[in-house]
Amino acid sequence: MHTHRWRLVVTGSALLILLLGLVSAVDAQTPQQGGTLRIGSAKDAFSLDPGETNDWASTKIYNNIYDTLVALDEEWNIIPHVAEGWESSSDAMEWTFFLRDDVVFHDGVPLTADDVVYTFERILNPQGFSSQKTSMIAMIDRVEAVDDYTVKFYLSIPYAPFLGAARQHIVPKHVIEEVGQAAFSRNPVGSGPFIFVEWVPDDHLTLRSNEDYWLKKPYLASVVYRPIPEGTTAVMSLLSDEVDVLEEISGDLLPQVEGVPGFVVSRIPAMNYYWIGFRQFGDPYNDRTFRRMVYYALDMDEIIAAALPNDTGTRAYSIVQPGLWPRDLDYLTSHAIQQDKALAELLFEELMARGVMTTETEVLFWVNQDPVRERIAEIAVSELQSIGINAVMRVSEWAAYLDALFDTQDPYLYMLGTTPKISDPDAALYWLLATGPDGGANGNQFLGIDTPWVQDLLVQARMTPDRETREELYTTVQRWALLEQVYHIPAYHTMYIHPISTRVHGLITTPIDEWWLCNAFTNVWVEAD
Amino acid sequence: MAAFLLRRFFLLIPTALVLVTGVFFLIALVPGDPVLVMLGTEATEDAIQQLRHDLGLDRALFFQYTAFLSRLLHGDLGMSIYHRAPVLKLFAQRIPNTLWLTFLAVVFSLLGALPLGVLAAVKRYSIWDYSSLLVALVGVSVPVFWLGIILIYVFGLKLRWLPISGVGGSLLSWDGFKHTILPAASLGAYLLASSTRLLRSSMLDVLTEDYVRTARAKGLREWLVIWKHAFRNALNPLVTNVTLQLGVLVGGSFLTETVFAWPGVGRLLVQAIYRRDYPVIQGITLIIVLMVVVINLLADMSYVLLDPKVRYR
Numbered sequence: 001m002h003t004h005r006w007r008l009v010v011t012g013s014a015l016l017i018l019l020l021g022l023v024s025a026v027d028a029q030t031p032q033q034g035g036t037l038r039i040g041s042a043k044d045a046f047s048l049d050p051g052e053t054n055d056w057a058s059t060k061i062y063n064n065i066y067d068t069l070v071a072l073d074e075e076w077n078i079i080p081h082v083a084e085g086w087e088s089s090s091d092a093m094e095w096t097f098f099l100r101d102d103v104v105f106h107d108g109v110p111l112t113a114d115d116v117v118y119t120f121e122r123i124l125n126p127q128g129f130s131s132q133k134t135s136m137i138a139m140i141d142r143v144e145a146v147d148d149y150t151v152k153f154y155l156s157i158p159y160a161p162f163l164g165a166a167r168q169h170i171v172p173k174h175v176i177e178e179v180g181q182a183a184f185s186r187n188p189v190g191s192g193p194f195i196f197v198e199w200v201p202d203d204h205l206t207l208r209s210n211e212d213y214w215l216k217k218p219y220l221a222s223v224v225y226r227p228i229p230e231g232t233t234a235v236m237s238l239l240s241d242e243v244d245v246l247e248e249i250s251g252d253l254l255p256q257v258e259g260v261p262g263f264v265v266s267r268i269p270a271m272n273y274y275w276i277g278f279r280q281f282g283d284p285y286n287d288r289t290f291r292r293m294v295y296y297a298l299d300m301d302e303i304i305a306a307a308l309p310n311d312t313g314t315r316a317y318s319i320v321q322p323g324l325w326p327r328d329l330d331y332l333t334s335h336a337i338q339q340d341k342a343l344a345e346l347l348f349e350e351l352m353a354r355g356v357m358t359t360e361t362e363v364l365f366w367v368n369q370d371p372v373r374e375r376i377a378e379i380a381v382s383e384l385q386s387i388g389i390n391a392v393m394r395v396s397e398w399a400a401y402l403d404a405l406f407d408t409q410d411p412y413l414y415m416l417g418t419t420p421k422i423s424d425p426d427a428a429l430y431w432l433l434a435t436g437p438d439g440g441a442n443g444n445q446f447l448g449i450d451t452p453w454v455q456d457l458l459v460q461a462r463m464t465p466d467r468e469t470r471e472e473l474y475t476t477v478q479r480w481a482l483l484e485q486v487y488h489i490p491a492y493h494t495m496y497i498h499p500i501s502t503r504v505h506g507l508i509t510t511p512i513d514e515w516w517l518c519n520a521f522t523n524v525w526v527e528a529d
Numbered sequence: 530m531a532a533f534l535l536r537r538f539f540l541l542i543p544t545a546l547v548l549v550t551g552v553f554f555l556i557a558l559v560p561g562d563p564v565l566v567m568l569g570t571e572a573t574e575d576a577i578q579q580l581r582h583d584l585g586l587d588r589a590l591f592f593q594y595t596a597f598l599s600r601l602l603h604g605d606l607g608m609s610i611y612h613r614a615p616v617l618k619l620f621a622q623r624i625p626n627t628l629w630l631t632f633l634a635v636v637f638s639l640l641g642a643l644p645l646g647v648l649a650a651v652k653r654y655s656i657w658d659y660s661s662l663l664v665a666l667v668g669v670s671v672p673v674f675w676l677g678i679i680l681i682y683v684f685g686l687k688l689r690w691l692p693i694s695g696v697g698g699s700l701l702s703w704d705g706f707k708h709t710i711l712p713a714a715s716l717g718a719y720l721l722a723s724s725t726r727l728l729r730s731s732m733l734d735v736l737t738e739d740y741v742r743t744a745r746a747k748g749l750r751e752w753l754v755i756w757k758h759a760f761r762n763a764l765n766p767l768v769t770n771v772t773l774q775l776g777v778l779v780g781g782s783f784l785t786e787t788v789f790a791w792p793g794v795g796r797l798l799v800q801a802i803y804r805r806d807y808p809v810i811q812g813i814t815l816i817i818v819l820m821v822v823v824i825n826l827l828a829d830m831s832y833v834l835l836d837p838k839v840r841y842r
Contacts, residue, residue, distance in 0.1 A: 397561075
């Protein structure tokens with residue numbers, strides 16, 4: 001009798017405990033309404049006018065204030081957003097977008113085709129300010145509102161990747177015309193999930209939730225961005241719970257956060273590209289044998305591993321990021337030059353025999369103040385010196401470095417990086433390798449090259465909507481630039497690394513490091529204390 | 530006295546003019562272009578030329594200088610290239626933070642230096658003497674940013690007594706005050722060290738003076754002798770030191786402001802230098818020059834109060 005009842009009690013309690021456990025586990029995953037997300041930024045924003053600036057610090061913030069015409073999903077494909085649908089003419093020169101009729105700005109005024117037209121026109125023809133985005137949409141000849149909710153774009157050339165360029169943040173025409181651009185950039189009004197509250201420069205920027213957001217109601221009640229320029233201070237702010245997430249963390253500080261309970265480190269390979277380039281404005285840099293010799297002298301894998309410790313980056317073999325078409329990475333990797341010092345010495349002797357170089361010829365490796373680039377330059381210079389080359393390193397601060405890059409015709413080895421804004425190989429390849437003036441800075445400026453046939457291929461690739469043709473063209477150009485001519489030694493792609501408190505849920509880091517706190521694929525929430 | 534003040538005031542104008550002219554031309558000669566910095570590597574040639582023209586940077590340097598001077602005469606310090614806001618407004622937003630930080634740094638340093646310096650002199654060769662010398666040595670040698678990070682680590686992260694960065698709420702609130710303690714302590718460390726040493730040696734000098742012996746002989750209590758007679762006379766070099774350092778503190782608080790993410794003038798100025806934001810560099814330099822001159826003038830006037838033998842004609 002007693003044993004039977006005793007067993008019943010025990011089993012019953014066990015079941016009850018299990019049930020309670022399950023319930024509380026489920027509860028912990030149920031999104032909570034009304035949290036505040038505190039973000040530790042690396043830099044203060046520059047401007048909250050999306051027509052003006054492309055910079056990373058500002059984009060991260062205004063992504064949540066505005067809606068874009070089209071958006072991106074997790075797989076990096078274009079999906080409808082303000083535009084419910086679109087169609088293009090067969091020659092990819094006319095594009096029509098059909099807008100939703102339920103999008104409303106934060107002041108209650110509905111978003112219409114006029115605002116879309118205004119958004120694009122002010123980027124094409126900025127009055128009283130300068131736009132960093134003009135070249136991105138330079139292919140637009142004119143844009144017009146067909147009716148209140150239909151917009152048509154007429155391009156000056158057939159441009160297959162237009163959807164990427166169309167992903168612009170829609171601004172309210174009536175507000176900017178009333179307050180002016182300068183005031184608007186500091187006091188923005190958008191239609192997105194978060195409403196601007198206040199911005200105390202260099203101290204904090206606050207947004208609050210747009211409860212009537214058409215897509216979904218944000219879980220967060222408010223977001224605070226705090227620029228903390230000193231990395232050590234930022235890490236300590238995170239560990240002492242003054243902020244919930246850091247936008248940036250350097251490789252040497254990473255061990256302070258990894259493995260600490262209560263924090264998670266999210267890593268994602270970035271869609272950027274950093275390289276060592278040769279400015280071919282003079283001897284010996286414009287000699288292909290010289291470039292090959294330099295590449296043979298360097299152990300790039302080791303250099304990158306030393307410059308980017310703790311898995312903060314990966315070795316690059318292509319200009320186009322891994323994961324983006326044309327997926328030619330295998331070919332480029334297997335045909336890439338591997339370190340071979342004996343061969344490098346032979347090539348050096350050949351160059352000396354031809355009179356291109358002597359042992360006195362100075363080979364300059366010039367970088368700006370950046371710990372990773374400085375480290376790469378240090379090691380590269382010493383490896384070059386070890387085969388008898390008179391290699392020297394120079395470090396300048398950014399403004400002075402830019403000056404030399406743009407305004408002189410001096411040849412040297414340089415390092416730069418780029419983060420393309422659209423997921424199309426045209427973005428990086430055209431800018432780097434095109435040689436004709438075409439509304440964008442071009443390879444001429446950095447590389448000093450002039451090959452019209454490459455220019456033709458790149459223009460052709462822009463103009464045809466046929467994906468296979470474009471893949472072929474881009475593959476040809478990339479292989480030519482990297483393997484045959486060695487204009488670049490591809491160096492690295494970084495990883496975007498973010499330490500996040502475990503109280504934050506749904507914060508997805510993306511390969512172009514744009515953050516969305518409430519969009520088609522996520523709605524961030526924070527556990528209350 | 531009035532004549533003295535008037536003369537000093539008039540000297541101010543040529544001083545400021547020479548300094549500002551020097552800064553203007555020096556910074557223009559340094560390689561670097563604010564337009565390129567703003568527009569970035571992917572800028573088109575058209576955009577670069579357009580912005581240069583809009584900012585008036587394509588004119589000859591001399592005409593840019595005359596334009597700058599004429600604006601100055603109207604009290605206009607110009608528009609920041611980077612922030613697109615008036616320089617004066619940017620300064621006004623940040624100067625309360627820097628002033629408050631500097632003020633507290635001086636207060637903390639004096640709170641430490643006064644007792645330490647006097648005790649060290651009065652109790653020569655004692656533990657007070659040696660520890661104050663040690664404090665002075667450490668305070669002068671330790672880099673301010675290192676000290677800042679250590680203070681954050683100990684009091685912010687480990688003990689959780691104080692907040693780590695930023696200004697918190699309003700400066701004058703209790704929360705704002707808590708946010709100011711650590712940065713003011715790290716900023717004031719050097720001043721504490723130098724003031725301690727100065728006060729100690731100054732007191733040692735004064736304590737051997739005849740009037741001190743007289744006061745003692747008159748039977749005055751020791752603490753009255755020290756504080757009312759000796760200390761007041763020893764203050765002179767200390768005041769000089771503090772005012773000399775004040776000018777440095779206002780503009781040179783950059784390192785502390787960076788470590789503590791403090792939105793002050795130091796950070797604004799150094800960022801402007803990196804960006805080649807000429808109007809900000811020129812405007813803030815001018816203001817700092819004026820502030821330093823005024824502070825020095827106040828210091829000179831304070832000698833009159835401290836030392837009855839000092840009179841200006």
